[in-house]
Amino acid sequence: TPTDNVTHDSRVVGYLPDWDYKSYxxxxxxxxxxxxxxxxxxxxxxxxxxxxxxxxxxxIVNKAHSNDVKVxxxxxxxxxxxxxxxxxxxxxxxxxxxxxxMEYCKKHNLxxxxxDIELGSSHKIWNYYADWVDSLRVLCDENGYEMSTAxxxxxxxxxxxxxxxxFDFLNVMGYDNDGDEISHADMEFAESSIKYFNIxxxxxxxxxxxxxxxxxxxxxxxxxxxxxxxxxxKELIEFDKDNYNSDFYNGIAY
Numbered sequence: 001t002p003t004d005n006v007t008h009d010s011r012v013v014g015y016l017p018d019w020d021y022k023s024y025x026x027x028x029x030x031x032x033x034x035x036x037x038x039x040x041x042x043x044x045x046x047x048x049x050x051x052x053x054x055x056x057x058x059x060i061v062n063k064a065h066s067n068d069v070k071v072x073x074x075x076x077x078x079x080x081x082x083x084x085x086x087x088x089x090x091x092x093x094x095x096x097x098x099x100x101x102m103e104y105c106k107k108h109n110l111x112x113x114x115x116d117i118e119l120g121s122s123h124k125i126w127n128y129y130a131d132w133v134d135s136l137r138v139l140c141d142e143n144g145y146e147m148s149t150a151x152x153x154x155x156x157x158x159x160x161x162x163x164x165x166x167f168d169f170l171n172v173m174g175y176d177n178d179g180d181e182i183s184h185a186d187m188e189f190a191e192s193s194i195k196y197f198n199i200x201x202x203x204x205x206x207x208x209x210x211x212x213x214x215x216x217x218x219x220x221x222x223x224x225x226x227x228x229x230x231x232x233x234k235e236l237i238e239f240d241k242d243n244y245n246s247d248f249y250n251g252i253a254y
Contacts, residue, residue, distance in 0.1 A: 013036060017038050021056060073114070114150060159201075170209065218231075236249055
């Protein structure tokens with residue numbers, strides 16, 4: 001995205017994987033407004049950490065801030081949410097854990113947090129989620145932090161409109177749609193995902209950020225999404241530069 005396309009009232013949010021963080025050296029920070037460190041998660045005592053060494057985190061945050069880019073700690077992620085429930089299922093534990101989240105943000109001079117809790121609708125965490133968001137909202141306001149969430153229709157079932165509107169913005173995961181037999185992330189799914197949060201969850205449009213997958217997935221013979229078929233967009237372009245303007249290549253939809 002050219003720099004002049006990023007206006008003061010738009011958001012371009014990048015997620016930097018902590019397992020491949022050195023790519024930050026190649027990132028065009030002028031094309032971003034926010035950078036989320038993915039992922040920062042707790043141990044059993046609620047102490048937050050990620051795979052990025054402290055000195056590198058300092059370099060990342062300084063580079064981002066020098067380009068007027070805000071840096072958030074993304075909490076959770078696919079496969080990273082199992083340890084949260086025991087830390088928020090009583091008021092005392094929730095308070096102690098929230099304090100540690102704030103401490104982590106202060107330690108690394110961060111600008112906010114992104115809740116990326118990807119657990120099924122039957123999980124007990126949703127019994128405490130609204131209270132958790134309420135308490136984090138108060139602390140973020142007190143400390144001058146922003147607060148966002150990464151979400152999708154299947155995650156949002158038990159989250160109210162009131163809770164969603166406590167966030168400054170929502171990063172809507174418009175991908176990994178296993179209900180489609182052709183493409184996991186086509187334009188129709190992107191539009192329906194945005195409409196779901198705008199209309200059914202009553203989140204204003206200016207709070208919605210569409211999450212775009214820079215990868216493709218394939219399908220099994222019976223039309224099921226093949227979760228083991230990940231191919232990065234970079235690889236797809238290396239296979240054939242014409243793939244830049246296509247939606248399918250060699251059985252992979254992207």
